[in-house]
Amino acid sequence: MKNFKKLMLVLTAIAMVSCGEKKEKEQIDLNDNSVGTTESVTEEKSTQDENVVEITITGNDQMQYDLKEMKVKAGQTVRVTLKHIGKMDKNVMGHNWVLLTNGTDVPEFGALAGAAKATDYVPAGTDKVIAHTKLLSGGESDTIEFVAPAAGTYDFICSFPGHYALMKGKFIVE
Numbered sequence: 001m002k003n004f005k006k007l008m009l010v011l012t013a014i015a016m017v018s019c020g021e022k023k024e025k026e027q028i029d030l031n032d033n034s035v036g037t038t039e040s041v042t043e044e045k046s047t048q049d050e051n052v053v054e055i056t057i058t059g060n061d062q063m064q065y066d067l068k069e070m071k072v073k074a075g076q077t078v079r080v081t082l083k084h085i086g087k088m089d090k091n092v093m094g095h096n097w098v099l100l101t102n103g104t105d106v107p108e109f110g111a112l113a114g115a116a117k118a119t120d121y122v123p124a125g126t127d128k129v130i131a132h133t134k135l136l137s138g139g140e141s142d143t144i145e146f147v148a149p150a151a152g153t154y155d156f157i158c159s160f161p162g163h164y165a166l167m168k169g170k171f172i173v174e
């Protein structure tokens with residue numbers, strides 16, 4: 001009986017040890033797997049991030065953007081989404097997002113654009129615009145894609161008449 005008890009103890013000990021080993025091994029395997037997965041996902045993401053940057057900016061019925069600054073890297077593909085989160089029509093509270101070439105005089109361009117109603121306030125044939133969204137009413141959104149220009153600081157505005165005074169920001173290319 002004593003021997004049987006001893007045997008049971010030994011067997012239990014062996015079982016515990018082997019079980020512990022197994023668990024440890026499983027955990028290591030799991031860790032290996034998850035580390036591997038995490039790494040590859042991170043790599044994919046960072047590769048994507050290097051090539052494409054997505055920026056969402058909103059405009060509201062109070063004539064305000066929610067961003068005053070955007071930062072990208074030269075040569076990156078930039079995907080800008082403008083969302084008009086207000087309710088007003090584009091005839092009275094239209095919003096767009098217009099990226100101007102470096103050194104463009106904003107008030108001068110704003111005045112010119114404000115008179116270009118027929119082309120939704122983006123002057124036809126202008127060489128001052130790098131990229132622009134459509135003119136939006138409340139509830140609408142538009143996404144545009146373009147390649148970030150050379151390093152520098154650029155202005156973006158809403159070119160609806162008078163809006164550039166409030167709806168403006170800096171587009172910084174590093």
Ligand code: CO
Nearest residue numbers: 094095158163
């Ligand atoms: Co506007």
